[in-house]
Amino acid sequence: MGGAPAGLEARSLVKRFGATTAVDGIDIAVRPGEFFTVLGPSGCGKTTFLRLVAGILAPDGGSIRIGAADLTQAPIWARNIGLVFQNYALFPHMTVAQNVGFGLAMRRVPRADRGPRIARALETVRLDGYGGRRPSELSGGQQQRVALARAIVIEPDLLLLDEPLSNLDARLREDMRSELADLKHRLGITTILVTHDIHEAFSLSDRVAVMRAGRVEQVGAPTELYELPANRFVAGFLGPVNEWTGRVGAIADGTAEVEFAGLRSCRVPALAGWRGGDEATVILRPERLGLTAASAAGEGAVVGRIDQVAHLGNLVNYRVAAGGRALLAQAPAGRTGRFALGDRVAVAWDDADLAPVAP
Template sequence: MASLTLDGLTKSYGDNTVVQSVSLDVKDGEFLVLLGPSGCGKTTTLRMIAGFVPPSGGSIRIGERDITQLPPWKRNAGLVFQSYALFPHMTVAENVAFGLEMRKVAKAEIGPRVAEALRLVRLEGYGERYPRQLSGGQQQRVALARALVIRPDVLLLDEPLSNLDAKLRLEVRLEIRALQQQLGLTTVMVTHDQEEALTMADRLVVMSEGRVRQVGSQADLYERPADLFVADFVGRSTMIAGTVTGPGAFRSDGGLTLRCAGEAPQGPATVALRPERLTLGAEAAGLDNHAAGTVSFVSYLGAMLDVHVRLNDTDHVVAQIPNRADGRIPAVGDAITIGWPASACLVFPREAA
């Protein structure tokens, strides 16, 4: 196993720069997730690490070894593609063995290593089957075994769960995380699925327009987002546009006066509110910020309820509350009090949007 270092990694196609000077340090054995919307540069970054896309600038090191100019097969990085990329005419065992054969591993060693890789992904006894005889989850495991069998220094995962249904996705992501921890594999995964990223990562990298917006733990990104983009992209937030009028004071465009913790420069700004930080009913009246509103919509999510509350013609907020068996579910049209502490207000200058 080894660490991975990206230093000023850049990729341009003509005048279009899709990755802009990305620098990251991935620790030995760490699971790092690149998270961002489509087109943000995360997959291009991963493919530069793998060697399938030549960088326009910067460098890539695995441990102390500079691999920037090496072809993919000399980097000792295992890659699991989004589409699995299994050879349909080869058996499971032949697919897993392919990378070893390309590396001229002795035939006597290939069989035991293939068997070990299939055991790791719980596919013992499947070696003679063909990909068409497997479920989507099993094909994904074969692709993972093929990446692991070469004993990579770094494991690269490109949207590995996107082709699975929701229930299977949950199961397989837990399996991948457990296997990564068991093997101590330095791993970089690309995804646009926030729940997937939050569940699997040691650290997350949020990207937008080819740039890194923030690097940190799940709590760092959710509780202390670096800018309005991160606050909006990671988790869910209600956005209230307005102006910082003084220390800890904010006035919304709709006329709400709010108290906010922390310091923010005076001028146009946006307040982001996480839905679980909001309180409904009589308890709300004792909080730093509270207002009367009208329930405009209720989303029934099983264990939780999303209650949309209109405060005036401009401002509305969403509160997420537990669905208690003994509690009455708010109805559309109900008059209700909603409140939140000053610490719940995440304030960002308007130009940060």
């Protein structure tokens, strides 16, 4: 909305609360105009990171730059940041228009200019005509959109979203998510979303940082993280996964032959540092495991027995006991190729789908 969008650069950020270190040396660079998500389980420090960027908390170390300005020590009100809270934090004693106009009033925008800007912001979030209502008269989703309008009307350099969808019910969350995706293209504001929800993170973000225990584990585009997780934590956090540990055999041209007890030997891109005889871990997503009837087992398939079935509507999750392991497989729910508990099945996969992970 404003001028050229600004980027964010957080360097070696540290924040301690007493004996615990909530943020333990974070380096995050968000590109101008990017939609960036900080993803992690609760207690990983992602909200602390957001509050450090907003200026609600003061860091114990490191620096924060937005655009060209070093804002590490700048007070909150001087940062020009739009922040949308998980509980919306709308001012209950003000109308919707007064809520949205609050930031304009604080910025001494002339009264005559405020009206049109408030109207435009409310239009952006599809709430035109709601200016006279009180927050208490709105639904959760509408309150959410007022909070968004209030944050974007000031044309912030940076928009921060703190678990903005987690208070909404499942259907509304889906609607809001697609609306946020639309808004992101229309506004072009550099945005940082903090969430524990993988779907939210993946469907909205240009890039995602996965956090654990105050540290960034991996930063990358959603597909990158999903296909090539840096370690077992990232792999497991991004969804159910088959994790196999085996022994490295010969390594040639960056490809290792890894022997998995009970399964078969597979060809996997070697991680730096792998040597013959080492333990190696690879992951395979359940949807990349193919199931066929045991009688139709092809070459390299492993035969096992289905010992758990879970129907998810559009998908079916199977657990297959094979080679002394529990293999997770996911298949579309079709009329053909359905299996029942106890069926003998052949499990097949393409070695190209195996991703090596650091422990």
